[in-house]
Amino acid sequence: MILVSGPLKLRVKISLLNEKSVFLKGISIHDENPLVEGRLRTEGDMRMMLEWAKDLGCNFVRLAHYTHNEKMIRLADEMGLMVWAEIPVYWTISWENEATYQNAENQLLAAIERDKNRASVIIWSVGNETPVTEARNKFMGNLVSKVRSLDDSRLVAAALEVEREGYTVTVDDPLGAKLDLASFNEYGGWYWDKPGELSKYTFDIHFDKPVVITEFGGGALAGFHGVKKTMWSEEHQEFIYEEQLKMLNKIDGLRGMTPWILVDFKSPRRQHPVYQNFWNRKGLISETGEKKKAYFVLQNYYESLD
Template sequence: MSLKINMKTLKFLTGLLFAVSAANAQTNLITNIGDRKTLSLNGAWQYIVDPYETGFYDYRYKELNEKNGDAYWNTDVPENKTAKKEHGYIDKYTLQVPGDWNHQDPKFEYYEGTVWYKKSFDYKKANAADRVFLYFGAVNYKSDVYLNGKKLGAHKGGFTPFNFEVPEGLLKEAGNFLVVKVDNKRYADEVPTLNTDWWNYGGITRDVKLVEVPKTFIQDFVIQLTKPVNGQAPSKQPGVSGWVKLSDAPAAGEIVTVSIPELKFKKQFTAVGAQVPVQFKLPKVRLWSTENPKLYNVIVSTSTDKTQDKIGFRTIEAAGKQVLLNGKPIFMRGISIHGEIANEIRRAYSHEDALQLLNQARELGCNMVRLAHYPHDEKMTRMADSLGILVWSEIPVYWTIDFGNKEVLAKAKVQLNEMITRDHNRASVVIWSVGNETPISPTRTDFMHNLITEAKRLDQTRMISAALEVNYSALKSSNVVDDPLGEFVDLVAFNEYLGWYGGLPDKCRTTNWSTIYNKPLFISETGAGAKGGFHADSLTRFSEEFQEWYYKEQISMLKRMPDNFVGISPWVLTDFRSPKRNNPLYQEGWNRKGLYDDKGNKKKAFYILQSYYNEIKNKQTSVSK
């Protein structure tokens, strides 16, 4: 009997197997990397640009095997002068890691394809019995990882972390040869899909580290306040629940200890399996809030391992028409942010980058940021923890991905899992978002509902939402948000650009908003484009005066919002790069909706929104007194 499989079927089966294997691989994700014993592999990496993927496929377009000397993951040093080597890594061609390749050399500005990265390093284990993992903060988009000619694994997803264990005996004390094939090409069946409104920065964009851990180690843990009931504020001795995940089944009688020295708290739990439930009361704890972002050093230890993290304790929930932080209503004075440093035209990745972006938001008067449209670097969420800024974190399920494709759903779930796993101890993160501006259809709603269900399975302590969109062609004086997805989210959030994409800003004077759902209502985007420094009358598109007028009319409209209106995150903090924006005078490859321009200058609209936020803050302060 012969079996015939066409190319379309083969592609589907291959992709499905990849999605399943990737989903399984992420059960091994190690968290709290900053507290582990690590060796940074950041810095200069040699590279080869390979648009035809010659280093991966032979001339019949079949994947090269590990023994093939022409494969770019194998050594580039010929055995002798007669040996043929048609690839090589030299210092003439280097890229900095972390960092996108687009900003590092003009030839990469629009490049989408394969680049091979190579790093040589020495490494001696601190303990011969320890295990070693290779950890990546993020690589955009698909990565294949090889160490000393051996493939460790592959990963898809440009904004979430992953790691692979290094097999015993593969590491050498000197001359290790690490190669990563990075491919940032866009495809219709990926997450995100072909069409986005941001720059497709390629490369190893976040930290790379070797992580050394004991044979049985603390892989992950969750220590959070128990989910509130019916809007109740935390008691004086709030309950804490969570778990500690060990890498392997523990030895009989293994004890897991959780301690918080500042509170003189210590409690032990007997490990029966690899995942150990923890539950206790926490006396005299100071709750984390936007005004007082208190963090405690939480230590988790076993007989073989110990890790610690800075954690804030707070509750967050959507209760009726309000969002409650520690049982009290809060209005989210937000701004949307892209993970980009506009003045250097590159991906954000460092502590300094996080501080720059979040300080700009704070100067605007924000107590919240929407990190769009993908998980940002972990340094952003940790910095938000320390500064007291609420965070909306989102996976790039964006516009028109293939909602009917089970393989795509599996890929989205992997990214959702990786986002939540990395940041589930961050007090600042209060909303997990499963997507942005997805077109309404039964297939799409099923897809998104599936992601919401998965998010709630992974984390029951935070709100789940998605940025919905409205139809401007049908706008009337009274507009109702009735997207069927609203039934499943905790926070009904929608993007509206009334006055930019629908009429002129004065349309706001006769427009009101509501929703059919008895839930908090949040405007996840609104904004207008303006070229920084271009001044004209308020009717002239792309002038700072038009954007200023837009915000004035929006704010007047916002003051008429119903009593379930709980916040807004306008679009966007800073101008950002986008190949979709091609007006030769005003855009030139930039989305100009920023309140800061690409040089870091404030536009006139900045001060309009800042004044509105200060007004809200002052009213809330007077009420609390």
């Protein structure tokens, strides 16, 4: 990965791979085996997940929201997949607690020390969806500085906070000024508004940097079908993806995405007894390996970018 500065002397303006501009065709992945309860245990488990990502058309994976097994990184090297590597700084934590900061910094140091020579790792992420406060800005900013002191050869990012007013999504999280990407999560059509309304939205991004959408999507129970407005149906998830991709294509500077998520995964917070049953159903593939209709929407989109 070669980094080229732009006219405003930003750290990164364009990303090149083998001297060619690259769009990061990605997907988010958890370290969880959908077929056998528990974590990915063997190289075969991990290879299966990355093969599914490659079949989807990906050249990039976001290993969220913590440091994954070293074998996963080595397999990404072997299989030619670029990697977003992340530490578990997530939502609201004790921003002013020095021990909490040291914990985060130690995890960052361990990840970079272990994987700094892995060609697949192109992005170090310092966190995900952390609400903006002065204490948080200082905490996260210090992590960014620490990354740069340890490895100044790669991009530094995080999933930033966004705001909505009317049909405008604003990205002006102050942490973005310190990062190399304008990267953020958004769940239009699922947690906010309806899929059919997404075409009305525009993005006001306050950073002249490459844009990477780190999460979007919606839930569907594999095998449950209905019309496109039927919640939890494969058709509804498919509709969300169709409208999301139309909306995101209007963003100037869009250079990649890692929708949430490759495979359904266990989640104690997802308690609907019919459609969830303690599974997060945002996967494009079910816990039995069944590809949902939205999988093919994203696959076709990625194929169109070749």
